[in-house]
Amino acid sequence: MAASSIRFGPGCTREVGMDVTNLGAKRVMVVTDATVDKLTAMAQVRQALDAEGVKYEVYNEVRVEPKDSSVLKAVAASKAFKPDAFVAVGGGSVIDTAKLMNLYTCFPEADFLDFVNAPLGKGLPVTKPLLPLIAVPTTAGTGSETTGTAIFDHVASRAKTGVAHRALKPTLGLCDPLNTRTMPSAVAASSGLDVLCHSLESWTAIPFHERVPRPTNPINRPAYQGANPISDIFSLQALRSTVKYLPRAVQDPDDHEAQSQMLLAATLAGVGFGNAGVHLCHGMSYPISGQNPGHRHEGYELDYPIIPHGVSVAVTAPAVFRFTGPSNPARHLAAAEAFGVDVSGVKEESAGEVLSEALKEFLAKLGGQPRGLKELGFREGDIDMLVEGTVPQRRVLMLAPSLEDGSDEVQREQLRGLFEEAMEY
Numbered sequence: 001m002a003a004s005s006i007r008f009g010p011g012c013t014r015e016v017g018m019d020v021t022n023l024g025a026k027r028v029m030v031v032t033d034a035t036v037d038k039l040t041a042m043a044q045v046r047q048a049l050d051a052e053g054v055k056y057e058v059y060n061e062v063r064v065e066p067k068d069s070s071v072l073k074a075v076a077a078s079k080a081f082k083p084d085a086f087v088a089v090g091g092g093s094v095i096d097t098a099k100l101m102n103l104y105t106c107f108p109e110a111d112f113l114d115f116v117n118a119p120l121g122k123g124l125p126v127t128k129p130l131l132p133l134i135a136v137p138t139t140a141g142t143g144s145e146t147t148g149t150a151i152f153d154h155v156a157s158r159a160k161t162g163v164a165h166r167a168l169k170p171t172l173g174l175c176d177p178l179n180t181r182t183m184p185s186a187v188a189a190s191s192g193l194d195v196l197c198h199s200l201e202s203w204t205a206i207p208f209h210e211r212v213p214r215p216t217n218p219i220n221r222p223a224y225q226g227a228n229p230i231s232d233i234f235s236l237q238a239l240r241s242t243v244k245y246l247p248r249a250v251q252d253p254d255d256h257e258a259q260s261q262m263l264l265a266a267t268l269a270g271v272g273f274g275n276a277g278v279h280l281c282h283g284m285s286y287p288i289s290g291q292n293p294g295h296r297h298e299g300y301e302l303d304y305p306i307i308p309h310g311v312s313v314a315v316t317a318p319a320v321f322r323f324t325g326p327s328n329p330a331r332h333l334a335a336a337e338a339f340g341v342d343v344s345g346v347k348e349e350s351a352g353e354v355l356s357e358a359l360k361e362f363l364a365k366l367g368g369q370p371r372g373l374k375e376l377g378f379r380e381g382d383i384d385m386l387v388e389g390t391v392p393q394r395r396v397l398m399l400a401p402s403l404e405d406g407s408d409e410v411q412r413e414q415l416r417g418l419f420e421e422a423m424e425y
């Protein structure tokens, strides 16, 4: 279990200048996107670095939901600047891009696919420590400030993939609830649904002692270990908080208590899933986002189509947890209970069904969510391609309970069934 260094509290962004100095850094690459660059969060970071007299350059061209090409562009900027530390200010898109800038700046000779998850990339382990990276999240979602994961869209394979290694974990996460206050409610909703799925998937993932193959050397042990007694504490608490506070945070932009609790929940879920892993909602979301038929999400002010990550994971959740129910009815019932369901009279064989219904109701009440893949523009004829984009997501599929791993054909059939069910609910 790898811990994460987190500082949490309103105003803690102002300390980033001193943190950078304390790390001994003198040349900092500040990474953000064009929107966040204009927010108070970035003004605070600039002020804090100026106050310490730290030399820095701002890279604000991060693409929202990064692609391989946008990452390569960012890496080139970082290689040219030669920083000795990074500060990432933004959502998962920014923090993930900064992690990859750090990785490829420290391994300038590496081929881009060397560290990318197998089988799309070579999945090589990272063999030396990277430069310090301080992450300042401005969404309450990915938990990227706590994880060793960085995700991008691999355009050639029409699915997202990424790099996952402990070495990518930020040195410090500065979780400042003042920074998430400016999120539009659509961003609060989709990033919050990411927290919901991180917590549910890590809570129900295959237990750590059943995960195979067992690595012969600890350096090859994946960051995603399977559910374990420590991650469970984080995941279940994050789930309870999300059910309680996400609807409030989405509905009322002035509900600062709910927003603050959601930022904490995102970080807790990050520690949970960053060690235990996620499974089917995430594995299936990578082709959903990568094969977007043209959906533009309301509330996202971008000049290109996007299915936000949180939307792409939540849309399959009712189908996924009905399917995984039999693998561990007790956990699925505990999760349903977190949604306020009275599970006292529920039979074990109905655990998946009950959780699935609770999720449908939660998503419907939250509002602004598609009632299935059809509303995102997918048709039955797209299912084969979606399945093909999911099969290579081995890193997460190996943690999926109830999924057959022996035979590719059986697994494809199961995934096809899940996508069919997720078409409409």
Ligand SMILES: NC(=O)c1ccc[n+]([C@@H]2O[C@H](COP(=O)([O-])OP(=O)(O)OC[C@H]3O[C@@H](n4cnc5c(N)ncnc54)[C@H](O)[C@@H]3O)[C@@H](O)[C@H]2O)c1
Residues within 6 Å of the ligand: 033, 034, 035, 036, 039, 064, 065, 066, 090, 091, 092, 093, 094, 096, 138, 139, 140, 141, 142, 143, 144, 147, 149, 150, 151, 152, 160, 179, 180, 181, 182, 183, 184, 187, 190, 191, 194, 300, 301, 309, 310
């Ligand atoms: N590394 C991980 O472990 C991990 C986990 C889950 C998801 N992800 C990845 O993270 C990305 C999604 O990140 P996200 O959901 O945090 O959103 P995001 O970074 O994509 O940002 C979404 C939108 O909100 C804007 N925004 C961000 N903070 C804001 C604020 N405080 N006020 C106003 N606008 C703000 C951004 O400019 C952008 O337009 C996806 O690429 C996803 O695959 C990574």
Ligand SMILES: [Fe+2]
Residues within 6 Å of the ligand: 142, 194, 198, 282, 309, 313
């Ligand atoms: Fe996620």
